[in-house]
Amino acid sequence: MATSNTDRGTTSHVFLWSDGRYPCSVYEPMKSINLLKPDAESLWDKLDHYYRIVKATVLVFQSPTTGLFPTKTCNENPRAKIHDSLYCAACVWVLALAYRRIDDDKGRTHELEHSAIKCMRGILFCYMRQADKVQQYKQDPKPSKCLHSVFNVHTGDEVFSHEEYGHLQINAVSLFLLYLVEMISSGLQIIYNTDEVSFIQNLVFCVERAYRVPDFGMWERGSKYNNGSTELHSSSVGLAKAALEAINGFNLFGNQGCSWSVIFVDLDAHNRNRQTLCSLLPRESRSHNTDAALLPCISYPAFAVDDEALYSQTIDKIVRKLKGKYGFKRFLRDGYRTALEDKNRQYYKPAEIKLFDGIECEFPLFFIFMMIDAQLIGVAARIAALFLLTWAAVKGLFRGHPEQVKEYQDLLDPLLQQSTEGYPVVPKYYHVPADFVELEKKNPGSQKRFPSNHGRDGKFFLLGQSLYIIAKLLVDGLVSIKDIDPVKRFIPPQDQRNISMRYSNQGPLENDLVVHVALIAESQRLQVFLNTYGIQTQTPQQVEPIQIWPQQELVKAYFHLGINGKLGLSGRPDRPIGCLGTSKIYRILGKTVVCYPIIFDLSDFYMSQDVMMLIDDIKNALQFIKQYWKMHGRPLFLVLIREDNIRGSRFNPILDMLASFKKGVVGGVKVRVDRLQTLISGAVVEQLDFLRIGDTEEPPEFKSFEELELPKHSKVKRQTSTPNATELEQQPDINHTDWKNKPIHEILQKLNDCSCVATQIILLSILLKREGPNFITKEGTVSDHIERIYRKAGSKKFWSVVRFAASLLCKLVDSLAPSITNVLVQGKQVTLGAFGQEEEIISNPLSPGAIKDIIYNKCNLQDEREAVLQQELVIHIGWIISNSPELFNGMLKIRVGLVNHSLNLF
Secondary structure, X not given: OOOOHHHOOOOOOOOOOOOOXXXXXXXXEOOOOOOOOOOOOOHHHHHHHHHXXXXXXXXXXXXXXXXXXXXXXXXXXOEEEXXXXXXXXXXXXXXXXXXXXXOOOOOHHHHHHHHHHHHHHHHHHHHHOOHHHHHHHHHOOOHHHOOXXXXXXXXXXXXXXXXXXXXXXXXXXXXXXXXXXXHHHOOOOOOOOHHHHHHHHHHHHHHHOHHHOOEOOOOOOOOOOOOOOOEOOHHHHHHHHHHHHHXXXXXXXXXXXXXXXXXXXXXXXXXXXXXXXXXXXXXXXXOOOOOHHHHHHHOXXXXXXXXHHHHHHHHHHHHHHHEOOOOEEOOOOOOXXXXXXXXXXXXXXXXXXXXXXXXXXXXXXXXXXXXXXXXXHHHHHHHHHHHOOOHHHHHHHOOOOHHHHHHHHHHHHXXXXXXXXXXXXXXXXXXXXXXHHHHHHHXXXXXXXXXXXXXXXXXXXXXXXXXXHHHHHHHOOOOOHHHHOOOOOOOOHHHOOOOOOOOOOEOOOOOOOEEEEEEEEOOHHHHHHHHOOOOOOEOHHHHOOOEEEEHHHHHHHHOOOOOEOOOOEOOOOOOOOOOOHHHOEEEEOOEEEEEEOHHHOOOOOHHHXXXXXXXXXXXXXXXXXXXXXXEOOEOEEEEEEOHHHHOHHHHHHHHHHHHHHHHOEEOOEEEEEOOHHHHXXXXXXXXXXXXXXXXXXXXXXXXXXXXXXXXXXXXXXXXXXXXXXXXXXXXXXXXXXXXXXXXXXXXXXXXXXXXXXXHXXXXXXXXXXXXXXXXXXXXEEHHHHHHHHHHHHXXXXXXXXXXXXXXXXXXXXXXXXXXXXXXXXXXXXXXXXXXXXXXXXXXXXXXXXXXXXXXXXXXXXXXXXXXXXXXXXXXXXXXXXXXXXXXXXXXXXXXXXXXXXXXXXX
């Protein structure tokens, strides 16, 4: 590929004047134009100067029909990129904010504001025409099912197919959501009705999974090698994180809105984006060591990084590796618009990027980003004075130095061109002409570079023009960073104060968190039994009218969020609610609801039946909540105790854990155990007002957790050890090889006669493969019979039979996809498959369905139990690498099959 997809079919010609000189541009370089006006100049004159620039270099190109801005400003190119149009709208909006300081603005504020609104609604119009793609993408996020990122500038029609262009750009959708919040917060009315509200909510559902969706990134090329493959990009994940933080609890109707125009965000999904971003940085992706695309992620407009040290590390790396005399390189070995790039190919050949080493184009655009970044120092000082912060806290607010503005402005000014009207023009890039390539490679930095705008890329680079105007308005003091970021994203979370968002419950608290814990017993007799050991619990009946729900019922409630029949949108996908989500209290249809975490669910996967693993899961969940809870109010953690938990050898570990709850510290986390009715006053309450029911509508049915119905004077019978399981503990009396070809009637007879579950599961596996899951046995269908053995063996901890049955039923453990993502974001690859056989290499995050296909196609070749054993290992590896990544230093690839094989040797 030689160029960006939108540039295919163009040709490059380097020509000379008659005296042998290279032409700079169709424009003249900026000579003696002084853009900084005298101090005595009135505010009107200063703003009028920028108004004329915006009108002549930006607004003149806005489509009168859709409001979009073209990527190239030549008439024959009708394409508009969402990403570029958003920055153009932002430029016009920022100038409108500056004009609000003038009482008699001669209608300019209205004109500029509504030009920005027209563009934002034009983008919304283009997106809503592809509502079917949003619905498909929610269920299966693939490049072929995503929203397009390029449209016809005048009609909003699709321009390229998914095969022709890398449309999957999460950063573009996230930037749209972010600017939507910023503009509405400033008083603009962009969203008009409930159809649009529900569509925006569905865009949020799409963005929430950014942490595990590889995309093509800001440069539309995906991998650095430009071979058509996608990658997980820090810049995309960061913008998604910023958009989710900004829009959480936000009312799209602004001050005129009500409860049903509020946007909801899955806090656990947001937190996974935050963790993924912190793991990826300072890298951009697996193939990009660093990238200038990170600048708008870590600084304006996203401000996505909370850790000041990580911010400094990232930006230092960008400056050190990419900064040049004419701007920043996009990334190292970037072939875009270089003289050696073949403009007639969509993709590069293998190793072709080495040709571009040292001759990458340099983009003045990123000098402008650095100028904007430096503006934060002034507002930081004002905020420090306002809140009487210490100097140490003030330093935490800084993202630059006063000298940085002058440094980058001095670098930028000589690079600017001017139009025939005398207005400044920002070149898109500076390149090395073909004749000078070899000299530049031999002596980097020795050759003069020439600007791009010589007709091939149109008259103006609108993205650069827009950001330049925003930067100049900031430098001249005509707007402040607080004006252009009304939701105050520029302030680090630890220094933020309450932000005026009526429905948002997300706050920047930093304290020694105490987790509120309510102990819930499954039955009254279990409550009495635990009381003899000094453990005070409540039953579901004793907490009424508060209802206790499993998280799956909450998922069912959220399914009604964002539903829109006219657009064909089904609402929130069937995704589990994580620990942060279940730590809140919910008001649903007039009921007060609390949820117990997913770790207490009777999961289909057998790991939930291991009480020692349950205890570890409880401790890990509490530590996770302590680390990532950022809301006003304390988290409420429900511990659900079942009678099955205290049977046999499981009792003592459970009793020890409950005793630690009573002491107030569990796994290093401070807890406070009390009655649920007492704890509820200090918790976070989420109002699910989207579940409003009309007179003709039937309310949805929800099933709360009910107390176990038992005879009145019965007592808990706790065996001191696991009962004698003569049927279960004996070895199978048959061999799979001997029986796999026997007649069906003999297999059925043996199945009916034998009482050993180890033997039964072997016979059922033969029937399953030969006759299918619906074949009828004496105990029902084969699949039902296997399911019963699976449950029975699990209750007796006969793990070999359990694993065999789970594999036959193709069980999949929860959180398998996030665990693999945890490994990938650390720069490692994962391989799944039986040792000694062909293994599947995973380099990008995959959906649970895709992982399940790999596991059951690659792992069951030698031993049926291999598929579930590798799932266990993936879960543990994902947890270890998240908490102790240093243990994996020096590893490039984690071969799960080899790990399992090594365990078998011991």
